[in-house]
Amino acid sequence: MPTDAQNTPHNAPALEFKSSTFSVPVLVLSSDDFVIIEQQLQKKTQLAPDFFKNSPVVFDVQWLNKQNLALDIKTLAAIIRKAGLLPIGIRGGNDAQNKHALELGIPVYSVHNSLAAEPKKAEAAPQKTAESPVVPATKVETTLITHPVRSGQRLYAEGDLIILAQVSAGAEILAEGNIHVYGSLRGRALAGVQGNTGARIFCSQLAAELISIAGIYKISEDMRDVVRDKPVQIYLQEHALIIKEIT
């Protein structure tokens, strides 16, 4: 209820420090070739331009520095900005890099509690470095949303997407991984949007306008009445979308 008005006297403090946790994508670099970095970054961001537009990002150069490949931070920051992202931190930099970052107004983060600073071996090993310099660490992360996703809103997750509320008609949720909706799913849900055919959608009440896995979709009209409003899981089996009630 409207407590602010009642409790705040005229000489209320003008500011207050609060501790808050944010989820920010980390750009882990594994090539020092700026041309390739720029190309691949542009390609990534163009997949979901709205999502990436002005998105904050922390870049991680720890792995490169271990290979003695020290990037020029000013060039890197310019490339990131050019892709429409806003660099808000450096991780794993050497002294010179950290100094350059600070000169650009980019804060320095420590690597102590970072889990995914090294590019995953499995992905990096079989390919030449030149082909996989950009491995966003968010790929393995899960996005958790606790508020309803309303009509007209659009959410994109690079990993799994878990929503602890409803998804309204007219809303759209996309994930490269799985989608879980612990509420009714009335909007459009697209899992495995980068082609992951193993992705699944789970929801506690199916009333979706459209569901899709790896580009194979079904619209509301094509969903059988027996699964409507039921808790279901949705997956691909031999290129067919299967909607199965969870009992």
Added chain:
Amino acid sequence: MARIIVVTSGKGGVGKTTTSAAIAMGLAKRGHKTAVIDFDVGLRNLDLIMGCERRVVYDFINVINGEASLNQALIRDKHCDQLYILPASQTRDKDALTQEGVGKVLEELSKDFQYVVCDSPAGIERGAHLAMYFADDAFVVTNPEVSSVRDSDRMLGLLSSKSRRAERNEEPIKEYLLLSRYAPDRVKLGDMLSVDDVQDILSLHLLGVIPESKSVLTASNSGVPVILDDKSDAGQAYADIVARYLGEDKPHRFIDEKKGLLAKLFGGK
């Protein structure tokens, strides 16, 4: 510091201005110094419903443009000396409303008012955006029909992503549902969504249900906010809403079908 309330909906004609006038009067009647602002530039409706249309000298846009001071433009209500109205301009175009200008006016009002009620225009364009941008609380007015509910849902999305609180990562705007023009007999016939249907779709805290009532038209024709008609069902509904907003525990009314005269006489259901 004032608490800024936006009365909004997305869809037009659902009862925003009626609600703004009623709750502003309700809060003022309880002794809270309240201002109510008309954001509907070009249409100017609030002053009619408040019955002060013949006392308008300066308007909101004049204040934003620095052509008049806030004190010159604010009109004191004739029924309640704790209530002030800031009318919209009928002649200016909507672009005169700027974020900076609105922010300044609200900041100045916040200094000596306890509540500022912003009557939003319909739609999701500039006027509606500015009406909600600075809000602390949102009264989302919805009629029990699918298109109105859908528009409200859209507006709720904007409240949670495009407001100042959202941009600054502050505590989100508190959102309340006001279900207006509710007619239980038509719900029963299946012509209208029920309270439960609407709550199921929006999953939002219900502040109150305002029945469809002739008293609303009578009140607006005579330029007296309907909340002052304490005999009327709509007036009582708004009084309940103000009480609940201020933290009082009031059971919901006007949800069930009124018993018809015959049913009363014969005790039928």
